[in-house]
Amino acid sequence: MxxxxxxxxxxxxxxxxxxxxxxxxxxxxxxxxxxxxxxxxxxxxxxxxxxxxxxxxxxxxxxxxxxxxxxxxxxxxxxxxxxxxxxxxxxxxxxxxxxxxxxxxxxxxxxxxxxxxxxxxxxxxxxxxxxxxxxxxxxxxxxxxxxxxxxxxxxxxxACGVITGFGGVVNRAKVRPFQSVVVMGVGGVGINSIQGAAYIGAYPVIAVDVLDGKLKLAKKFGATHTVNAKNEKAVDEILKLTHGRGADYVFVTVGSTAAISQGVTFAAIRGTVAMIGLPNYKSQVSLTPLDMIPTEKNLIGSFMGATNLQQDIPDLINLYRTGGLKxxxxxxxxxxxxxxxxxxxxxxxxxxxxxxxxxx
Ligand SMILES: [Zn+2]
Ligand SMILES: [Zn+2]
Missing domain, CATH: 3.90.180.10 (Medium-chain alcohol dehydrogenases, catalytic domain)
Incomplete structure (x- = not known):
């Protein structure tokens, strides 16, 4: 072959x-x-x-x-x-x-x-x-x-992109309705985290990227707000959209350790930052203890959307067929x-x- x-x-x-x-x-x-x-x-x-x-x-x-x-x-x-x-x-x-x-x-x-x-x-x-x-x-x-x-x-x-993004929100983090969500990176995984957050009823669903074209698409997939991390001071924009607290959940779907460190600044007190995108496996994340301890923030990994294939793939196909998953x-x-x-x-x-x- x-x-x-x-x-x-x-x-x-x-x-x-x-x-x-x-x-x-x-x-x-x-x-x-x-x-x-x-x-x-x-x-x-x-x-x-x-x-x-x-x-x-x-x-x-x-x-x-x-x-x-x-x-x-x-x-x-x-x-x-x-x-x-x-x-x-x-x-x-x-x-x-x-x-x-x-x-x-x-x-x-x-x-x-x-x-x-x-x-x-x-x-x-x-x-x-x-x-x-x-x-x-x-x-x-x-x-x-x-x-x-x-x-x-x-x-x-x-097989990968959809379940990794969607499942990260729904299965791994188990976001609940009206919790605030930031998705960093509107790529093949991030766009599906946005779909997952919108499906579960999160609000606001804030897409962060550096390309305006991608942010426009994010809205079509359920983002309620967008922040261009290149043009604006992203953390200020996110605080404005979350009652000054920061987001309950931050999904880092870009493969960048700098994005993980930045994601921690987007999270609220007791907020959760989920690492989804894979950076170079030899790279290191930079955080200080004070980024995490006084705020009791959580940093979690999410692998393949914590997917149970036999259960989740048929569910996602049904969602696709009824218009709930693009x-x-x-x-x-x-x-x-x-x-x-x-x-x-x-x-x-x-x-x-x-x-x-x-x-x-
Ligand atoms: Zn993959
Ligand atoms: Zn086993």
Whole structure:
């Protein structure tokens, strides 16, 4: 099969024939229909995430079940599915206490490498998926069946960007109606935190970005107010909009440690700052004890929107179908696999929310 392989950080991916092994016990093979480009893919390409080369990126995938491994009964050949990086064992402490996204085995690589290049070298698969390829083999726990009439370029977005943003607000922070929310960064994740905050009834929902075009879009997705952090003293604007207190919740969806430090200044006394966007994994956040202690602020991490795939993806699809979740508007472009380097460059420029690689 054809795949886009990264052999060197900061260099274009190489399109080449690779070999995919058969699905083993508890695994399925999927014919990929669509894989969206996430900002984490850019980090991977630049070597800003742990792991070396060579690898195949892509972890926001949707496609059709093509082969079933031993013991798989929950899906059938031909079923359309979303494929997420959220593998879970189903039996560990976190799986059995309602947090499968924190499964102790979620990052375990498969026992046998799934993909090798023509020289027989195993290729690392990001998210244990490697969706920038015509087929993938994944663990059955990573797969959620979707209705047959669900467009798969939209469905792919549910694998990461949508659940990370929306779930961060709804599942992880559990924002309640009329609590005030700031979303820092109106990108592929932030726009979904805005949708989540609007859905849950937060008020105000304040979008913060440095691009006026993005802030305009934020309003279409439910932001009640916008602040351009470049033009205004953002903290003053946020205090004005929150009775002088600051926000109950600040969601930092940009991958920047400076934004996390700034986010703490946006939060109210006892407010919560949720780190969602992944900065370079070697970077450090700068805070003083006085930023946190006298104000009793909370700083929390939020991973993949604390999503329970089997429960949340069908709910989000129902919300999409009844007009409560915008997905169509998130797709900014479709590209064939041959143009993946071009699509990545556009994503890096921050144009549009999601560029999707299409395989059919
Ligand atoms: Zn992602
Ligand atoms: Zn587990």
């Amino acid at each position: 054809k795949a886009a392989v990264c052999y060197e950080f900061n260099k274009p991916m190489v399109l080449e024939e690779v070999s995919l092994r058969e699905p083993g016990k508890g695994e399925v093979m999927i014919r990929v229909a669509a894989t969206a480009i996430c900002h984490s893919d850019i980090h991977d390409m630049k070597g800003e995430m742990p792991g070396g080369v060579p690898f195949i990126g892509g972890h926001e995938t949707a496609g059709y079940i093509e082969k079933l491994g031993e013991g798989v009964t929950s899906v059938a050949i031909g079923d359309p599915v979303v494929v997420s990086l959220l593998a879970h064992c189903g039996t560990c402490y976190y799986c059995t206490t309602g947090n499968p996204h924190l499964c102790e085995h979620r990052f375990d690589p498969p026992q046998e490498p799934r993909v090798r290049n023509k020289n027989g070298k195993p290729l690392d698969l990001k998210g244990n998926i490697g969706g920038f390829a015509e087929h993938v083999v994944v663990d059955i726990s990573q797969v959620v069946k979707v209705p047959k009439d669900m467009p798969l370029d939209r469905a792919a977005l549910l 997905l169509d508007e998130l797709v900014s472009g479709h590209f064939p696999l041959e143009k993946i380097n071009e699509a990545m460059a556009l994503t890096e420029k921050g144009e549009g929310f999601r560029n999707v690689i299409m395989f059919e």
